[in-house]
Amino acid sequence: MAATASEVKLLGAWPSPFVLRPRIALNIKSVEYEFLEEKFGSKSDVLLKSNPVYKKIPVLLHRDRPVCESLIIVQYIDETWTSGPSILPWDPYDRAIARFWGAYIDDKFFPSLVGIAKAEGPEAKAEALEKAKAGLELIEKAFKECSKGGEFFNGDQIGYLDIAFGCYVGWIRVTESMHGFKLFDEEKTPGLVAWSERFCTHEAVKDVMPETEKLIELLK
Amino acid sequence: MAATASEVKLLGAWPSPFVLRPRIALNIKSVEYEFLEEKFGSKSDVLLKSNPVYKKIPVLLHRDRPVCESLIIVQYIDETWTSGPSILPWDPYDRAIARFWGAYIDDKFFPSLVGIAKAEGPEAKAEALEKAKAGLELIEKAFKECSKGGEFFNGDQIGYLDIAFGCYVGWIRVTESMHGFKLFDEEKTPGLVAWSERFCTHEAVKDVMPETEKLIELLK
Numbered sequence: 081m082a083a084t085a086s087e088v089k090l091l092g093a094w095p096s097p098f099v100l101r102p103r104i105a106l107n108i109k110s111v112e113y114e115f116l117e118e119k120f121g122s123k124s125d126v127l128l129k130s131n132p133v134y135k136k137i138p139v140l141l142h143r144d145r146p147v148c149e150s151l152i153i154v155q156y157i158d159e160t161w162t163s164g165p166s167i168l169p170w171d172p173y174d175r176a177i178a179r180f181w182g183a184y185i186d187d188k189f190f191p192s193l194v195g196i197a198k199a200e201g202p203e204a205k206a207e208a209l210e211k212a213k214a215g216l217e218l219i220e221k222a223f224k225e226c227s228k229g230g231e232f233f234n235g236d237q238i239g240y241l242d243i244a245f246g247c248y249v250g251w252i253r254v255t256e257s258m259h260g261f262k263l264f265d266e267e268k269t270p271g272l273v274a275w276s277e278r279f280c281t282h283e284a285v286k287d288v289m290p291e292t293e294k295l296i297e298l299l300k
Numbered sequence: 301m302a303a304t305a306s307e308v309k310l311l312g313a314w315p316s317p318f319v320l321r322p323r324i325a326l327n328i329k330s331v332e333y334e335f336l337e338e339k340f341g342s343k344s345d346v347l348l349k350s351n352p353v354y355k356k357i358p359v360l361l362h363r364d365r366p367v368c369e370s371l372i373i374v375q376y377i378d379e380t381w382t383s384g385p386s387i388l389p390w391d392p393y394d395r396a397i398a399r400f401w402g403a404y405i406d407d408k409f410f411p412s413l414v415g416i417a418k419a420e421g422p423e424a425k426a427e428a429l430e431k432a433k434a435g436l437e438l439i440e441k442a443f444k445e446c447s448k449g450g451e452f453f454n455g456d457q458i459g460y461l462d463i464a465f466g467c468y469v470g471w472i473r474v475t476e477s478m479h480g481f482k483l484f485d486e487e488k489t490p491g492l493v494a495w496s497e498r499f500c501t502h503e504a505v506k507d508v509m510p511e512t513e514k515l516i517e518l519l520k
Binding site: 142145147149153156176179184 | 365396
């Protein structure tokens with residue numbers, strides 16, 4: 081793509097699921113970028129200046145203009161580098177459905193995943209687990225609806241919802257490993273089980289997806 | 301527009317700020333639609349079937365296919381009836397900025413407005429008020445940035461952010477009236493004061509914007 085490394089910069093940190101989103105989107109579009117790693121526990125001046133409202137990563141700097149909020153950045157990337165593969169579906173209705181589930185994943189599923197880690201005592205833990213599993217079953221249904229028989233949420237290629245949900249796969253695996261149970265379930269979410277394998281080995285994903293072991297190490 | 305009333309239906313309720321959004325968007329596009337008023341305190345079968353995840357209004361039914369979540373519906377309307385005036389800005393960067401502030405308004409500003417109503421005691425009330433005012437000052441800055449000297453967030457015509465923020469104007473006025481203070485402030489948010497007048501009298505807005513007195517009556 082025409083962009084040079086200095087034209088496109090991404091403020092981020094490797095374990096962040098939200099930072100993974102623009103990284104995958106830039107890979108899909110074959111856009112080169114400079115990855116500026118924020119130090120854990122501190123915020124750089126460029127971050128504070130670029131995202132004064134939330135002071136959070138990721139921030140995309142395109143020709144020094146900041147774009148914030150991971151799914152907004154993904155849409156910006158899709159609308160800016162239009163000659164690469166489409167990230168959002170082409171059809172307005174399919175786009176609306178993708179946006180709906182993208183918001184669901186952030187507003188409902190992700191908090192339920194965090195809820196497992198935060199739950200104290202076996203009863204609360206079991207309840208949190210059930211909530212996350214119920215969310216995954218809904219996302220399994222969404223996968224069937226959106227993929228239309230294809231390998232990804234976006235059909236034959238990865239796209240918006242693959243990115244929106246896929247960024248959590250590493251943390252889902254960490255949760256499974258640390259708590260000794262399965263969230264991706266061969267019986268209840270067979271579509272997601274197979275999809276998650278395909279997603280993690282995808283060309284645009286494999287080099288930026290953090291290893292589960294490294295994430296567990298970080299948590300410890 | 302080509303759509304007939306039966307092709308486009310909107311499940312809603314007149315006092316809901318979220319329902320106001322697709323109503324204004326449909327008016328901008330001159331799309332005729334059937335307004336199906338949900339009864340307060342109950343949920344119709346068509347609502348439960350159309351939005352099984354949240355069971356909330358608004359839901360747009362376009363040729364019987366449901367679209368949920370107010371700002372997603374607004375984008376769907378913009379992308380479906382493309383021959384009408386554009387609701388999202390044309391430029392990808394301006395779109396990203398509009399989406400950023402749209403999300404801020406729902407995630408941060410609206411809860412601060414609700415916080416005023418919920419605050420108990422004069423101290424908590426004063427604190428909630430300050431929080432909401434700080435949010436409005438940020439939105440004032442966004443207005444200056446986005447409007448680029450025009451009359452609306454979207455420049456010369458109303459668009460996405462006008463709709464996203466404008467839907468709360470009625471409830472801001474109710475809050476001012478019930479608590480005896482000003483949120484729209486001639487000194488600190490002069491741009492928003494003038495904008496809110498223009499917005500409420502706009503052709504696409506005036507017939508669907510609920511009267512402040514009717515909203516106060518409802519609250520009582």
